Amino acid sequence: LFVPNSWTATMRLPMLVTLRAGTSVDNPYRPPNSLVTEAARRGYIVVTPMGYRPLRQPYYGSRYRIARPDAPEPAAGWTAEEDARAEQDVLNVIDLVTAEYNVDTSRIYLHGQNPSGSGALHLAAVHPDRFKGLVISSGAIEVAAYPWTKLKGKPLLVIHGDQDTVNPMAASQRMADAARAAGAAATYATVPGGTHLEAYLTYARQIFDFLDSTR
Numbered sequence: 264l265f266v267p268n269s270w271t272a273t274m275r276l277p278m279l280v281t282l283r284a285g286t287s288v289d290n291p292y293r294p295p296n297s298l299v300t301e302a303a304r305r306g307y308i309v310v311t312p313m314g315y316r317p318l319r320q321p322y323y324g325s326r327y328r329i330a331r332p333d334a335p336e337p338a339a340g341w342t343a344e345e346d347a348r349a350e351q352d353v354l355n356v357i358d359l360v361t362a363e364y365n366v367d368t369s370r371i372y373l374h375g376q377n378p379s380g381s382g383a384l385h386l387a388a389v390h391p392d393r394f395k396g397l398v399i400s401s402g403a404i405e406v407a408a409y410p411w412t413k414l415k416g417k418p419l420l421v422i423h424g425d426q427d428t429v430n431p432m433a434a435s436q437r438m439a440d441a442a443r444a445a446g447a448a449a450t451y452a453t454v455p456g457g458t459h460l461e462a463y464l465t466y467a468r469q470i471f472d473f474l475d476s477t478r
Contacts, residue, residue: 264308264309264310264311264360265299265302265303265308265309265310266308266364267302267303267306267307267308268303269303269306270308270364272365273365274306274365275365275366275367276306276307276308276364276365276366276367277306277307277308277366277367277370277371277372277395277474278307278308278309278310278357278360278361278364278366278367278370278371278372279302279307279308279309279310279372279373279374279474280310280311280312280353280356280357280371280372280373280374280394281298281309281310281311281374281375281376282311282312282314282321282323282353282373282374282375282376282379282382282383283321283375283376283377283378283379283382297464297465297467297468298463298464298467298470300467301467301468301470301471302467302471305471305474305475307471307474308360308364308366310356310357310360312352312353312355312356312357313352314349314350314352314353314382315345315348315349315351315352321349321378321379321382322337322338322341322346322349322378322379322381322382322385323349323350323352323353323379323382323383323385323386324338324346324347324349324350324382324385324386324389325337325338325381325382325384325385325386326338326346326385327381327384327385327404327405327408327409328381328404328405328408329377329378329380329381329402329403329404329405329430330403330404330405330406330430330431330434330437330438331429331430331431331434337378337381349382350385350386350389353382353386354390354393357371357393369395370395370474370477370478371393371394371395372394372395372396372397372398372474372477373386373387373394373396373397373398374397374398374399374400374463374470375397375398375399375400375402376400376401376402376460376463377400377401377402377429377430377459377460378402379402380399380400380401380402380403380404381402381404383397383398383399383402384397384399384402384404384409387413387414387417388409388410388413388414391413391414391417394417395418395477396417396418396419396420396473396474396477397414397417397418397419397420398419398420398421398422398463398470398473398474399419399420399421399422399435399438400421400422400423400462400463400466401422401423401424401427401429401430401435401459401462401463402430402435403421403423403430403431403434403435403437403438404438406437406438406441409441411441411442411444411445411447412445412446414442414445414446414447414449415445415446415447416446416447416448417447417448418447418448418473418476418477419439419442419447419448419449419450420449420450420452420470420473421435421436421438421439421442421449421450421451421452422435422451422452422453422454422457422462422463422466422469422470423435423436423451423452423453423454423457423462424453424454424456424457424458424459424461424462425453425454425455425456425457426456426457426458426459427457427458427459427462428458428459429459430459432453435451436451439451450473452466452469454466
């Protein structure tokens with residue numbers, strides 16, 4: 264959890280819920296990590312729910328497949344109970360932080376990276392009223408199975424680094440197109456020099472520009 268030093272109990276700050284940021288919102292092993300720097304400058308709370316992880320890759324209850332040829336089955340090896348706990352953990356963390364820090368519930372945003380992009384899209388479809396907007400980085404899913412109309416009117420930013428050698432950029436572009444065709448306010452952006460793990464960290468200024476634009 265990151266809370267800006269400027270926070271006071273009377274403030275109602277927006278919050279970014281970022282999935283799959285490792286065990287910290289400020290990972291020193293992915294330089295330059297400007298996500299927290301920008302959050303502090305803009306006045307955002309940032310939180311990383313761990314999502315109840317009996318296995319390494321968290322999908323947060325999602326069964327939507329990541330769009331790449333060798334992608335594993337979503338939440339392979341997870342039971343239905345573990346799926347439900349992983350999803351509920353995100354909601355519990357949001358509720359706890361909201362209560363403790365007086366979060367502006369009209370401006371809670373959800374970000375998903377890589378397999379957790381699938382998780383973010385799942386949560387947005389099941390709990391659309393909880394999230395003002397979405398950011399998906401290098402986490403495109405196969406478009407045919409997803410109920411894109413659930414995102415109608417929802418701000419969505421899809422980003423992908425042009426140096427990503429894990430997930431295909433074209434899949435992210437197709438996903439943004441599918442969301443836009445269904446009525447989402449979807450924007451796609453290529454991150455110059457962005458790698459698979461670092462693109463969203465180095466693109467943080469533009470991500471927060473997008474979040475600010477949805478006020």
